[in-house]
């Protein structure tokens with residue numbers, strides 16, 4: 281992959297629409313159909329000087345030094361796919377997305393916002409469609425291949441939760457050019473905030489959460505501070521928006537200190553005002569009763585009791601309302617299901633020496649580290665020399681995204697090897713969070729303090745006693761040091 285172009289490049293992303301269904305329909309003939317698809321795509325890429333960066337299952341990621349070549353390859357691919365004879369019940373329809381940008385070239389491919397952008401543009405399309413970002417459009421509009429025209433599909437917010445962006449479609453003579461509306465965020469009401477950084481990985485967690493939400497009305501994402509609960513719930517919210525006629529609404533409870541203000545915060549998020557002397561909760565329930573809506577109750581851990589009561593009252597009276605909460609612990613309401621947000625996948629540092637760089641950068645924690653390090657220091661890259669230190673950092677920080685972001689922010693001032701050795705004093709090292717982040721997410725210590733301060737005095741004592749164990753404990757051992765009257769409240773004799 282040493283010959284991949286650098287500088288301003290054009291990405292071409294493809295995948296097969298409905299590939300899972302296709303697999304079911306074709307069963308053992310699928311592999312053969314997939315091979316034919318690969319052959320047609322590779323021929324088109326090769327003819328127009330495209331280079332394959334990655335290929336997973338039915339998806340291709342290719343790069344071009346010239347945007348015009350990327351367009352020609354996309355058109356040639358759609359023509360070849362349309363002309364090919366597929367099995368009767370297994371038509372292969374491919375969506376293609378093109379985007380031009382200046383990503384950072386790493387030893388194993390590319391990183392940066394433009395990579396995610398290109399993939400999201402492709403995902404917004406339908407089988408047979410070719411979508412272009414406006415940067416690609418600007419480069420090719422006066423030099424389109426014969427029989428090809430461009431038209432605008434307007435501004436869209438993609439499911440990466442970034443700013444709205446214009447999207448364009450190529451029209452190819454003699455091929456179908458009418459497609460359903462794009463799979464973007466625009467069609468349902470919501471208040472999902474723009475994210476300034478890219479979302480990494482978590483494909484299976486998103487699938488699991490979506491699956492749970494299809495049958496459960498109160499799902500709480502739990503997990504340690506900074507493990508990515510909020511970000512995961514926003515991403516799930518973006519992906520399921522289509523399923524909720526009345527939209528997805530984020531209620532940010534982190535800044536709410538008083539439980540008495542929870543109802544008001546939810547109501548004002550939804551634009552509901554107090555009506556005379558009527559209790560606001562009643563007005564809120566009346567509003568939500570006929571709605572098919574998903575509420576994201578974010579950061580409930582300091583308001584567990586109040587959130588539990590509200591969730592119970594709303595779900596009881598509003599049959600098509602669902603709640604996706606995020607909290608360092610579950611709300612404890614009947615019918616609630618909790619889902620522990622998993623840590624990001626990370627390599628075992630002992631195996632790093634044996635892993636090729638391409639494989640190392642498939643791990644989510646490593647991808648997040650590189651992505652954020654590049655934001656701070658654009659020339660950062662993972663090499664064979666510093667890979668073990670990057671793996672060590674991801675491992676020592678348990679794949680916790682916030683901690684990894686804080687560590688990556690340090691590459692401006694020191695090498696990854698220096699960061700790795702200084703992690704023994706991680707509270708001192710991990711202090712350089714974004715000024716716009718929540719105060720408790722600006723340093724690792726503040727993150728832990730927020731959780732610690734939510735403990736009762738007895739829980740704090742229990743934690744202090746448990747700290748004598750290094751690397752875990754058994755129930756019996758814990759009972760020996762933690763079961764006296766100071767920790768356990770003796771129940772009054774019956």
Ligand SMILES: Nc1ncnc2c1ncn2[C@@H]1O[C@H](COP(=O)(O)OP(=O)(O)OP(=O)(O)O)[C@@H](O)[C@H]1O
Nearest residue numbers: 478479480482504505506507508509510511681682
């Ligand atoms: N999959 C991801 N891809 C990219 N960034 C992520 C991902 N998950 C989390 N982050 C980033 O890590 C940081 C912490 O994530 P987040 O705020 O979602 O954690 P949290 O579990 O909600 O934390 P808290 O317990 O403090 O509420 C944020 O800056 C977020 O953008």
Ligand SMILES: [Mg+2]
Nearest residue numbers: 509510579606
């Ligand atoms: Mg959160």
